[in-house]
Amino acid sequence: MSLLIKGASVLGAEPTDVYVDGGVIRSIGESVASADEVVDASGLVLLPGLVDLHTHLRQPGREDAETVASGAAAAAAGGYTAVLAMANTSPVTDTAEAAVSVWELGREAGLADVFPVGAVTKGLGGEELAELALMNRSRARVTVFSDDGKCVSDPRVMRRALEYVKAFGGVISQHSQDPSLAPYGSACCHEGELSGRLGLPGWPGVAEEVIVARDVMLARHTGSRVHVAHASTAGTVEVLRWAKAQAEKDGSWAVTAEVTPHHLLLTTDLLAGYDPTFKVNPPLRPAEDVEALRAALADGTIDAVATDHAPHARQDKEHAFVDAAFGMLGLEEALSVVSTVMVSSGLLDWAGVARVMSTTPARIAGLEGHGRPIAVGEPANLALVDPAATYVVDRDRSLSLSRNNPWHDRKLTGRVVSTYLRGKQTYAG
Numbered sequence: 001m002s003l004l005i006k007g008a009s010v011l012g013a014e015p016t017d018v019y020v021d022g023g024v025i026r027s028i029g030e031s032v033a034s035a036d037e038v039v040d041a042s043g044l045v046l047l048p049g050l051v052d053l054h055t056h057l058r059q060p061g062r063e064d065a066e067t068v069a070s071g072a073a074a075a076a077a078g079g080y081t082a083v084l085a086m087a088n089t090s091p092v093t094d095t096a097e098a099a100v101s102v103w104e105l106g107r108e109a110g111l112a113d114v115f116p117v118g119a120v121t122k123g124l125g126g127e128e129l130a131e132l133a134l135m136n137r138s139r140a141r142v143t144v145f146s147d148d149g150k151c152v153s154d155p156r157v158m159r160r161a162l163e164y165v166k167a168f169g170g171v172i173s174q175h176s177q178d179p180s181l182a183p184y185g186s187a188c189c190h191e192g193e194l195s196g197r198l199g200l201p202g203w204p205g206v207a208e209e210v211i212v213a214r215d216v217m218l219a220r221h222t223g224s225r226v227h228v229a230h231a232s233t234a235g236t237v238e239v240l241r242w243a244k245a246q247a248e249k250d251g252s253w254a255v256t257a258e259v260t261p262h263h264l265l266l267t268t269d270l271l272a273g274y275d276p277t278f279k280v281n282p283p284l285r286p287a288e289d290v291e292a293l294r295a296a297l298a299d300g301t302i303d304a305v306a307t308d309h310a311p312h313a314r315q316d317k318e319h320a321f322v323d324a325a326f327g328m329l330g331l332e333e334a335l336s337v338v339s340t341v342m343v344s345s346g347l348l349d350w351a352g353v354a355r356v357m358s359t360t361p362a363r364i365a366g367l368e369g370h371g372r373p374i375a376v377g378e379p380a381n382l383a384l385v386d387p388a389a390t391y392v393v394d395r396d397r398s399l400s401l402s403r404n405n406p407w408h409d410r411k412l413t414g415r416v417v418s419t420y421l422r423g424k425q426t427y428a429g
């Protein structure tokens with residue numbers, strides 16, 4: 001099956017033709033007479049397939065909220081060709097068997113490559129390390145480990161985990177949240193003037209920042225790699241800026257970080273309506289934090305955009321704000337949000353979008369075949385984007401099984417029109 005994408009602007013450059021056969025890019029900018037399928041891509045931007053470092057699929061355990069297949073379909077609709085599936089399923093992905101099972105479900109669905117994230121500790125209990133090396137040596141080849149949803153708060157456990165993954169080039173992705181400053185189960189939003197007025201128990205940005213600061217020191221001490229999941233405050237950005245400069249000087253350890261689309265656009269003021277759709281962990285923050293996160297993504301202090309796609313069934317979200325589940329959908333609109341916030345404002349160009357949403361996340365996770373340059377001989381993992389398309393999000397048109405979509409009714413600019421996984425179309429908008 002051959003495919004000719006005609007007149008696409010590769011990473012925003014001059015329009016050209018891209019010819020794909022056998023799932024591989026065979027030529028760029030050469031005249032090709034015919035192909036099994038010809039796509040008119042004039043006016044469209046061609047990006048490498050996006051890579052999400054942080055997706056929650058709810059299989060096993062909560063297939064009513066999302067399955068690997070439904071999540072992979074939502075990923076494809078968002079331009080993603082690879083997603084990393086977090087370990088906080090039920091049961092938790094803390095063994096090689098569990099990891100291989102998620103990986104196989106992804107293969108069967110065939111809509112995006114699904115790479116399981118392994119738990120750092122057994123059952124996300126925070127005490128005993130999970131089978132990190134066995135997960136890495138399994139067919140699922142796990143390289144990213146996280147107790148996401150919970151923080152690895154015991155510094156002794158975090159130290160051991162960093163030492164352990166260093167041996168095989170793994171990375172610990174940390175949900176940075178000190179549980180004594182942000183008690184699980186009681187706090188529900190950003191602590192500030194608004195939470196006081198609304199009578200909602202909040203937690204402060206420093207609950208995140210103290211863990212980020214601690215972890216970069218542990219990464220330096222162990223010579224290992226830490227990844228900061230969903231960075232959400234200006235203070236975190238300051239710590240990252242310092243830590244990255246040190247890591248570059250030393251050359252023996254590394255810190256990377258991601259930001260979510262929602263932390264790049266939404267602010268804590270949205271809580272005034274008490275709508276649990278906007279309840280998320282880490283919480284939506286004030287505008288000053290949002291500004292700092294945008295600037296950090298533009299200047300490279302934050303390496304990547306990751307969705308933290310967190311589907312929840314209606315019965316877990318439709319509660320009083322304090323009792324509702326944390327989390328919001330993200331896969332399908334991520335590119336549109338980044339386009340609206342970062343490209344329209346001139347903070348990033350399309351090559352920059354490819355860097356933060358594909359190349360760098362693939363490098364952080366050590367993925368092969370994803371986040372590659374659009375070049376002859378590379379696998380045809382691609383996303384076609386209409387940079388000028390403006391649309392209003394409708395949560396009922398989602399391919400996710402859940403409806404907790406924070407972008408519902410919002411106007412966004414820039415939209416994925418097709419996605420190709422090794423030359424096979426996985427989404428047609």
Ligand SMILES: NC(=O)N[C@@H](CC(=O)O)C(=O)O
Pocket residue numbers: 056088148149150175279280281282308310311326327328
């Ligand atoms: N982000 C969220 O608010 N929720 C996530 C857990 C997490 O990412 O911490 C979930 O699993 O629902």
Ligand SMILES: [Zn+2]
Pocket residue numbers: 148149150175229230281282
């Ligand atoms: Zn988290």
Ligand SMILES: [Zn+2]
Pocket residue numbers: 054056086148149308310
């Ligand atoms: Zn998460």
